Structure formats: C-alpha cells, structure tokens
Amino acid sequence: MDKDERLKIILGDALEELKKIESNSVDLIVTDPPYNLNKDYGESKDNLFHDEYLEFSRNWLSEAHRVLKDTGTMYVFMGMRYISYIYMILEKELNMEFNSWITWHYTQGLGKIKGFSSRHDDILMFTKSTEYTFNLDNIRIPQKYYRKINNMRGANPGNVWTFSHMHYCNKNRKKHPTQKPEAIYERMILASSNEGDLVLDCFAGSGTALRVSQQLNRRCIGIENNPEYVQMITERLQEPFYGFDSMDERMKRIPSDLNDKKIRDEYIKNHINWFLKSHESEIESFQQEVMRQYGDKIKAEKNLMDKMQLKMKI
Ligand SMILES: C[S@@+](CC[C@H](N)C(=O)[O-])C[C@H]1O[C@@H](n2cnc3c(N)ncnc32)[C@H](O)[C@@H]1O
Structure with a gap:
C-alpha cells in the first residue's frame, strides 16, 4: 500500500465519525480531547457545563471502546480537572483494564500566585482486555550505569515523562493552541502497536498522531472538526522528515x-x-x-x- 494511503484525515465531529467506524477494527487509540478549559479551537466550544462535558466524554469514549479491537489499547490525555471522571468511565462504565497513569511533566508553564503552578498533564492507558501488545524493547531508555546485573538493552522509561511544551521556537511548531510533542506519541505508538497496525486519533488537532504514525509505518485515522486544522495536517504530512521534534x-x-x-x-x-x-x-x-x-x-x-x-x- 502507498505510504499515504495508510493515513486518513476526516473532517467532522468525533462522535458522528466514530459511529461510522467498524466495531473491533482499531489496534490503538491515542487521543487528546479538549479538556474543557475554554481553549479557542475555532469550531468547538471548550466551555461546556460540567454535566455536559461528562456526557460528551461518555459518548465518545464508549464509541472509541466499541471500535477498539479486543487486543487494543487506549491512551487518553487529560487535565487534572476531569481526569478522575474519565478514569471512572473507562474502568467502571466500560470495564476496561487499567494499565498506567502516565504523567507528562512539561517543566515550565504559567505561574500561580496563590497555590502551586501546574507542571503536568496526564495520560490514562487502558486496555480492552488482558491480552494486548506491549513492545518494551522498542521504548527502553539507556541505563544510567553499566552493571553486570543491569539489562544493557535499556530500562523501562517509567510513568513520568519529561518533555517541554512545543515552544514557538521549535521548528515544527504549528498554529495550534495545544500541539503536543511528537516524542510522546512516538513512545505510545511504538509500545502499543506494530508496523501496519491501525491507530486512531479522534481529536487530531495539528496531526501529531498522524505524523508519528506515518513515520513509524502505521496506518492512522485522524478526526478533526476544524477545517483549518485539517488543512494544517494535510500540509504537515507532506513535509520532509528529519527526525521527530522532541526526544527524551x-x-x-x-x-x-x-x-x-x-x-x-x-x-x-x-x-x-x-x-x-x-x-x-x-x-x-x-x-x-x-x-x-x-x-x-x-x-x-x-x-x-x-x-x-x-x-x-x-
Ligand atoms: C487538545 S487538541 C489536540 C491536539 C493534538 N494532540 C496535537 O498534538 O496537535 C483537541 C482538538 O480536538 C478538536 N475537537 C474538539 N471537539 C471536537 C469534536 N467534537 N470532533 C472533532 N474534533 C474536535 C479541536 O479542534 C482540537 O484541535
């Protein structure tokens, strides 16, 4: 299959478009939905009432669960305000298997005057069953010391991942308010899928999941409801590749x-x-x-x- 036929960008609403995808057809979901923090994404409202946001989350999560293969894994980015609710939906309502709570430590950000400044977002990793892909060797990090007892192939990277935000000085920075570092997607996709597998991101934004899937020889479907971002993704996928824009x-x-x-x-x-x-x-x-x-x-x-x-x- 031609490299770009492996990638599909859909302009549309996540829930509506998810409904069109066949059940049990996706190997991996990596997605970064709006956190309901009043960000300006142009098309969608990111300031729903609490119950409305939970209803929105419940609806797309249950469709995402339906399209995921029984051996599949789902990674969901989330801010602190709603993460406990998302956890409850995944574990208690959808009966998924909890695997990891990953902290993305982003080192810098806004300073709070009363209280502690926020320095992390989190990613929930759940699997649909106890049988799932996890390629530890593909995501190991170098050991700190040589010791005979250490596995010199590398260590498990742990569940605190430090990567700075995509600053404006990064050559790959796009005009998107919440673009994520490619290295985060690189790790999730390498760990939880194999070449040729189908990855889905139903809130594609600037297209980070699609770009990383393209370079790692995965198939990928990205759904995004803002036509300007869809255009941005189309252009991003045609750029020459010199390496991912971030690295542990x-x-x-x-x-x-x-x-x-x-x-x-x-x-x-x-x-x-x-x-x-x-x-x-x-x-x-x-x-x-x-x-x-x-x-x-x-x-x-x-x-x-x-x-x-x-x-x-x-
Ligand atoms: C947090 S951003 C994703 C950023 C992305 N991870 C990246 O690296 O660029 C969420 C995206 O979801 C899109 N969005 C919001 N509601 C949507 C919906 N109902 N259907 C499809 N896309 C939606 C927004 O336009 C925004 O681009």
Whole structure:
C-alpha cells in the first residue's frame, strides 16, 4: 500500500465519525480531547457545563471502546480537572483494564500566585482486555550505569515523562493552541502497536498522531472538526522528515562505568540503533557525550594499539 494511503484525515465531529467506524477494527487509540478549559479551537466550544462535558466524554469514549479491537489499547490525555471522571468511565462504565497513569511533566508553564503552578498533564492507558501488545524493547531508555546485573538493552522509561511544551521556537511548531510533542506519541505508538497496525486519533488537532504514525509505518485515522486544522495536517504530512521534534533527554546518555573496551565498543555500536532511530539530528550530541565521558580512555586505548602495531612491524 502507498505510504499515504495508510493515513486518513476526516473532517467532522468525533462522535458522528466514530459511529461510522467498524466495531473491533482499531489496534490503538491515542487521543487528546479538549479538556474543557475554554481553549479557542475555532469550531468547538471548550466551555461546556460540567454535566455536559461528562456526557460528551461518555459518548465518545464508549464509541472509541466499541471500535477498539479486543487486543487494543487506549491512551487518553487529560487535565487534572476531569481526569478522575474519565478514569471512572473507562474502568467502571466500560470495564476496561487499567494499565498506567502516565504523567507528562512539561517543566515550565504559567505561574500561580496563590497555590502551586501546574507542571503536568496526564495520560490514562487502558486496555480492552488482558491480552494486548506491549513492545518494551522498542521504548527502553539507556541505563544510567553499566552493571553486570543491569539489562544493557535499556530500562523501562517509567510513568513520568519529561518533555517541554512545543515552544514557538521549535521548528515544527504549528498554529495550534495545544500541539503536543511528537516524542510522546512516538513512545505510545511504538509500545502499543506494530508496523501496519491501525491507530486512531479522534481529536487530531495539528496531526501529531498522524505524523508519528506515518513515520513509524502505521496506518492512522485522524478526526478533526476544524477545517483549518485539517488543512494544517494535510500540509504537515507532506513535509520532509528529519527526525521527530522532541526526544527524551535520557536517550542521549551513555551509561557510566563502561570501562571494558570490548563491552563499551559493542554498546556504542548498538546505542544509535536502539535509542536514536527517528532522531538522526541527536546522534551528534550522543557522540559528544561519549567523548566527554570516555574520550581520554578511548585516546589512551588507541595510543596503546598504535604502539603495539608499530612493535609488531619492527
Ligand atoms: C487538545 S487538541 C489536540 C491536539 C493534538 N494532540 C496535537 O498534538 O496537535 C483537541 C482538538 O480536538 C478538536 N475537537 C474538539 N471537539 C471536537 C469534536 N467534537 N470532533 C472533532 N474534533 C474536535 C479541536 O479542534 C482540537 O484541535
């Protein structure tokens, strides 16, 4: 199938369009609905009464649950005000299996004068049954230290994910008020789907889920009710790709205590393939980190090798 036939952008209302999708047909849902915080998305009201918002959430969540395969996973972004209600709907009304409560720590934001400034949004991960895809190896992060007992293939990234907001200075920043970093979607999609699987985002916004799915060879349906954002997505999907617009900073680290040359060489050879796929522009900073930590050792080892070769020639 042609790469772009794998991607479908639908202009329309999430609930209406979800109703047209076949039951049990989607492998993964990753979606970021309006949080009812009075954001200006042009087409839709983001200031519903409390009960209206719950009704809206209940309706789209139950359709999303219907279209999800029995082996499927759903990730839902949500702000603090409504997350407990969304949790209740997923667990108690839709009988889904709770898996993880992920905190997206965004490091900066508005300052509160009375109370603590908000520094996180959260993502609820639920599965439809106890049988589901989870590709841990595809989302591991480099270990902090080399230890024989550590799995040097990498560690589980945990459930607190630090990525800054999409600042205006980011080259990939679009004219959308709540565009999310691609690296968050990269992790969810790699973990919970396989190449060729069908991903759905019913509140597509600037098209982050579609863009990440495109680059990770997944099929994806995105639904968005604002025609200007649909146009933005169409253009975004045609842009050349130089790597995702964000990355977990831990991906660039090289474990300390890699003192054995053979183990270190083997590790460095694998690091790029394991952790920096789709982040080509970050390879240079990884190599700088290698030199910062191990440069002196690498030079000394090279000098020793050169001396030994010279001796052998004599
Ligand atoms: C929080 S934003 C999604 C941002 C997206 N994750 C990104 O990275 O750009 C929610 C989006 O849902 C859209 N939306 C709101 N209500 C909708 C509805 N009933 N049907 C379809 N789209 C809707 C808004 O226009 C907005 O673009």
